[in-house]
Amino acid sequence: MNDLSSLPYRPCVGVMLVNQHGKAFVGMRIDNRDSGFWQMPQGGIDRGEDPVVAMHRELAEETGVVADLVSVLKQMDEPLRYDLPDELLGKLWGGKYRGQEQTWFLARFHGPDEAIDLAAHSPPEFCEWKWADPEQLPDLIVPFKKRVYRAVLEEFRDLI
Template identity: 35%
Template sequence: MMPQRPIRFCPYCGVPVVSRFLFGQERPTCPECGWIYFADPKVAAAAIVEEEGRVLLTRRVNEPYQGFWTLPAGFVDAGEDPARAAERETFEETGLEVQVTDLVGVISGREHERGADIVIIYRAKRVGGTLRPGDDADQVGFFDRDRLPPLAFRATRRALGVE
């Protein structure tokens, strides 16, 4: 797990937190109101969209891995169904409307400081839209699996079976 920035103040009453051994580990705790910090995992959802044996990928405009390619993916918002997040992210990044058809798998392990701890991979089919880059992608396209461009993340490589 990647190190997180330290929690220094209670988000509810603003008092500096102290470290206490609770629930099996040291946790930032508010000595005033009793709030305990539990680090929640960051969850992302990705879509594998294939047409005519080719897989949809997006080229990243942001670091890390700027200029490398990945599946359309992004963070799941609080209260959001992860399958809907995969559909939403695919539309935001590629302009394609997709419908999740099944769960491919779950990949764990944060790859960089701002990354997800858990990536849920879905298979999805195109139901509409027009292919165009958007959000944090500057190019999008379908690629033959034996001629993939440089891939950004271990999770993408694992999802596509190339690692």
């Protein structure tokens, strides 16, 4: 692979799903379960897909939470980008992207915890989940996404 910096960013959505107590959903990825890192639901936007539709699809796939159980409180005005670290460049997403450009949403979860089903989609992405204090989010995520999580927290803090 020649100039990886010329690769595009993968269009993506992210969801800060918060419960009625102001805690945020985080999951531990199955493919990275020994890392100790947790992340909020996120995933790619399909070609021609509306970001709101993608957000609901990704949320349902990764957590089992359907649209009827959430209300969208806010969508960030501008997407956030992150670059993959050198050791992952050219390996993830078929080597087609240098990182992700994420449109973030804040959504309130109105259902019972029992409505969360990590096995709703096959294969599942998360092996564990928990509700976390939003202020802890930047400390829970992989280092190369910390800046994004800080920006998301700053943007949504007053609505959580």
